[in-house]
Amino acid sequence: MKVLLTALNAKYIHTNLAVRYLKKTVENVIENIEIQEYTINHHSDYIISEIYKKNPEVLCFSCYIWNIEMILQITKTLKKIMPDTMIVLGGPEVSFETKELMEVNDSIDIVLIGEGELIFKELMTCLKENKDYSQILSIAYRTKGEIYINDRGQNPPLEEIPFAYGGEELDGDKIVYYETSRGCPYNCQYCLSSADRGVRYFPIDRVKKELKILIEAEVKQVKFVDRTFNANKDFALEIMKFIMEHNRGKTNFHLEVTADILGDEMLEFLKDAPVGLFQFEIGVQSTNEETLKEIDRRMDFEKLKEKVNIISSYKNIHQHLDLIVGLPKEDYYTFRISFEDVFKLRPEKLQMGFLKLLKGSGLRARAEEFNYVYSDTAPYEVLENDYLSYGAMIRLKGVEEMVEIYWNSRLFNTSIEVIIQNFYANAFRFFEELWKHWEKNGYHHTSHGKNKLYGILLDFYEEKHFQRLQVFKEVLKFDFLKNTRTSSIPSFLNRQQEDNFKNSCHEFLQQEANVAKYLPNYGNIPAKQIIKKVHFENFSYNVVELEVTPTRLNEVDQDQTIVLFDYDLSNKAIDHSKYYIVSL
Numbered sequence: 001m002k003v004l005l006t007a008l009n010a011k012y013i014h015t016n017l018a019v020r021y022l023k024k025t026v027e028n029v030i031e032n033i034e035i036q037e038y039t040i041n042h043h044s045d046y047i048i049s050e051i052y053k054k055n056p057e058v059l060c061f062s063c064y065i066w067n068i069e070m071i072l073q074i075t076k077t078l079k080k081i082m083p084d085t086m087i088v089l090g091g092p093e094v095s096f097e098t099k100e101l102m103e104v105n106d107s108i109d110i111v112l113i114g115e116g117e118l119i120f121k122e123l124m125t126c127l128k129e130n131k132d133y134s135q136i137l138s139i140a141y142r143t144k145g146e147i148y149i150n151d152r153g154q155n156p157p158l159e160e161i162p163f164a165y166g167g168e169e170l171d172g173d174k175i176v177y178y179e180t181s182r183g184c185p186y187n188c189q190y191c192l193s194s195a196d197r198g199v200r201y202f203p204i205d206r207v208k209k210e211l212k213i214l215i216e217a218e219v220k221q222v223k224f225v226d227r228t229f230n231a232n233k234d235f236a237l238e239i240m241k242f243i244m245e246h247n248r249g250k251t252n253f254h255l256e257v258t259a260d261i262l263g264d265e266m267l268e269f270l271k272d273a274p275v276g277l278f279q280f281e282i283g284v285q286s287t288n289e290e291t292l293k294e295i296d297r298r299m300d301f302e303k304l305k306e307k308v309n310i311i312s313s314y315k316n317i318h319q320h321l322d323l324i325v326g327l328p329k330e331d332y333y334t335f336r337i338s339f340e341d342v343f344k345l346r347p348e349k350l351q352m353g354f355l356k357l358l359k360g361s362g363l364r365a366r367a368e369e370f371n372y373v374y375s376d377t378a379p380y381e382v383l384e385n386d387y388l389s390y391g392a393m394i395r396l397k398g399v400e401e402m403v404e405i406y407w408n409s410r411l412f413n414t415s416i417e418v419i420i421q422n423f424y425a426n427a428f429r430f431f432e433e434l435w436k437h438w439e440k441n442g443y444h445h446t447s448h449g450k451n452k453l454y455g456i457l458l459d460f461y462e463e464k465h466f467q468r469l470q471v472f473k474e475v476l477k478f479d480f481l482k483n484t485r486t487s488s489i490p491s492f493l494n495r496q497q498e499d500n501f502k503n504s505c506h507e508f509l510q511q512e513a514n515v516a517k518y519l520p521n522y523g524n525i526p527a528k529q530i531i532k533k534v535h536f537e538n539f540s541y542n543v544v545e546l547e548v549t550p551t552r553l554n555e556v557d558q559d560q561t562i563v564l565f566d567y568d569l570s571n572k573a574i575d576h577s578k579y580y581i582v583s584l
Contacts, residue, residue, distance in 0.1 A: 002054075006037075008062075010067070017225065019035050024166060025118065025121045048077050051078060063089050063092070065379040075089075089111050096360035097360075114152060115182070135150070158200050179202070182200050185228060188297045189297075190358070190363050211239070211242065215248055219250075229256055237265060249570065252278075253277065255280055259280070260300045276571035277316075285327065288329060288335075291328060294329050295362075315574055332392045349408045351408070356379045399431045402435045411479065418475050422466070423464070433460075437456075455490060473494050474539050477543075483576045506527050506528070519566060533567060536565075539563060541556050542559050542561045544579070562583065564580045
């Protein structure tokens, strides 16, 4: 029996954890089993032709909100040209409203409901031995034109689930998804975790053994899919200590944590973490108390602020904070407050997600209560509700785009701080007005290169008639050079260099004392080699002072300032360069 496990990932750099679990679970049962990964950016005709050429007897798809529509289209076509192939679906997107799904798509033969590893093993055993599979718990199946949904079984003991990547030669350029637990201690009503309470943990000795394999493979990033990685504080700390102990400086670990429950021991430990080893995703979602109550989300925002600020002070961990647009009792005004509360923490990334009414979630069941209007097809994104009109949603989409381009890119930080702290009472208003400028000029119709984005921000500054344009140009040039290793800059940025400037830079690097003071990693390297890794720039104002204190825009005097940029950082999780004021 030939079995094909198929994944349609969101991006090429992603790996699918589910199909790997399934393959490992049945390797001793099914000899001829293969994984094939595509992306949603592939044309469906290409995927269909590739699957057809493999001619599987059993074809399995891993289903999520980002790929379900494409999978349903593909399976309908495949059933026409491969009518004898059994098509099996599994995953969170088909584990709810399963009968309705099978009724409208008769290409689906079997659906695995919930955690599928042991169900899949039982099903494959029955198919291989030509036995009746109709009594297997947690499956839906079609026979003689009728659809049957069996009772849900118990979730499998995690110690019986094999290591998903065992024996696999891992691609170091892809994100490796991994988990140490399943379930969540919380009951947030927008999340599927609310449908299955409690947390189960993989044996910690096993977790350490598997993480060591991933570290030694030097994969670029391990992204934990644990819903709340630090739900068990001792378990989380032990794993993170193990990671730090075996760190090779090649792998970054992305963890979804609940910040307000981080303890003193964890915070003390994080202080010494290498830059970029850990990356935190922290779900805030809203700071509006009425909203938090409606979605049954427990959070102490004051404690969260305290912990996030402490971690920020270490300057070694990228923090990614999330908000959700469209939650109950959150109108445009209260969302602005939530946004401002979070932006004041100055996270490396602030993500504005738009609420999706997922199948099986509490909010989907209560959609009529809040007059939710949402897309009929995945990802079921909310269009409007009692608190936000569709027009308001569009405006917030624009704000989200500006935050993504101008804040989350980390390319414009000093410039944005100068604008906000001198001309705006709050950051939300700045991003809102920047979006209006962006839309008015039609920039939303196409994508733009980095140089153009700096030019657009400068145009916005000029259009608003903000004071001290020449100073701001220098700040913009500073941002550009902080984040761009280049000898050329956009023509709209000022550049004042004397004829002998380049020679002076070489002479500076030829002085051992200078290299030892500013560039100790370049010891015993000739100046002609160092100059390729650094950049000197002459500024008309002390831009470094403005980065430290942006409110001094109207006070800073003209003052020739030479800044040395060093781009040779081993990890750029927080900054793209180091920079120093020097004298030539």
